[in-house]
Amino acid sequence: MIEVRDLKKTYQMGDETVAALAGVSLSFPRGSYLAITGPSGSGKSTLMNILGGLDRPTSGQYLFEDEDVSHLDDDGLAHFRNQRIGFVFQSFQLLPRYSALQNVELPMVYAGIEVKERRERAAEMLAKVGLADRRHHRPTQMSGGQQQRVAIARSLANHPDLLLADEPTGALDSSTGKDVMALFEQLNSDGLTVILVTHDANVAARARRRVGFRDGLIVSDEGAKS
């Protein structure tokens, strides 16, 4: 079970205090497939950052399988991100100097895994996303869809509990976008908890549960709760 309770996040903009999250409570069991939708500035990215351990709430609680994440220090959060979370970004965020294999290895490097095991696992992950023959290519030698699949392989490297995807199809054409979505659905059906942030209604429609955001608050919650 992953749960946030009365999550608030405020920023000081000059004299004004802006609330990115104005009291959000949400819980979902393992194996959920959520889409978070809403216009920009609605707070959905802020929630993503807090769920991913990149940011801390101003107040409220974040419980990840009964572990209180909201009180971890920087190193604790780094370890949490490394072990529990897989990130997939709109702009892929691959390191251009590194091959596909080395990019996938990166989270395992920070987990302290030996080179040999790391190589094997990275190759395995690339095979899982259908890029077994591209492991020595650099990001610049691959198409957008291939790059995003490398990024997904990277997000799976340390066997995370939660996959967070921020507009994962935003930079892809519709047919490669569909391939990527199919990959998420397959991962979810294998038991991985997946959260998508998107403002593409078609993408959101494929998720089993859809949570709508506006002005830092949840305004709609449709679909299966478990």
Place this chain on the structure above:
Amino acid sequence: MKSKDLIRFAASAIAAHPMRSALTSLGVVIGVAAVVMMTSIGLGAQQRVMSAISGLGSNLIIVSPAASRSGFAAQAAGSDISITGADAEAIAKQVEGVAAVAPTVRGQAQLASEGTNWNSRIEGVTPDYLVARDLTIGQGRMFDEREARQGRTVAVIGTTVARELFGDADPVGKRIRVGSSPFQVVGVLTSKGQSGFGQDQDDIVLGPLPAVRSRVVGRRVKGDTVQTIYIKAASEDDLSRVQEDATTLLRERHRIREGEDDDFQAQNMASILQASQAATATFTILLAAVAAVSLVVGGVGIMNIMLVAVTERTREIGLRMAVGAKRSDILIQFALESVALSLAGGILGLLIGIGGALLIAQLGSWPMAIPSWAAPLSLGFSMAVGLVFGAYPSWQASRLDPIEALRRE
């Protein structure tokens, strides 16, 4: 996170921009090369001076006439010769702890023997001269006190003179002409080679003081005067006391009143060594200053590029943090990059410095000694420069907010 992974990250970042990395290290390369080259040449020069000084003989005090003043015009030292053979005898008799006293006159003379001739330095000495100057006889013998007193025209020659006049033949017993006077060779000195000052120490003729004074250098050295008195102290501990006693004695003998300047100067090897060591120390401080400046310049170059790298790679830093890099991992990665750049510069600079010093030694026949601390010191320094000047950029990298960093274009 394993340290060899951190090293691999740093290496791949450096290799990604070979030209930029090379130019970044250039400042340190030049700094270290300059320091190594200058110290090697400086140390060589110092060793040459040291060997020159110690080549004169150990525990030696050299007494020579002081520059006299007539009116306001100072004249060159020795222009008014004031020390005598009698002074030397008095020192030998009255000063304790003296191993040898050798009054000396010298001149330059044309030598001739059986059709060949040679121009050489000739010194009029007493037998004690050998003891004072740490010389030994290789063939034949030294003339004795009696021969010297009697004004006998006998001579001991250096190996260069022997070779030039007699070739391979044994010179002992042969006659040579020194200027216009005939002398009989009774011995040959053991070769001493070139002195530290570049002078051939074997190109010399030694004769008894009275004979040389009257027959060879007579016009310039009048009466009982001598140009130099060499005093050898019995031990190093006696050196400064012997020098003091000899000075006091000479002041008495020369009737110099309290407060008046000596009309001679007495120097011992220890004080000359000390003076040259003080000069070396100054030189070393100067070098250290130059080294510090050039390394700081190199370090600023590294810092500059590291700051650029942090800006350029902000997204990379954000991504690394997102997948689990701790702040300390980022800090160490960038610090390692900076140290590696600087250390590579240091290694290259060391090699260039040694090469340059060898080249100068070859071309200019200048003595060179690469100090043993050159390698550890220059590598240590370049590492420290990388650490110090990489610290701020690395710290900046580690303080980045991952969300902001990932958003950066």
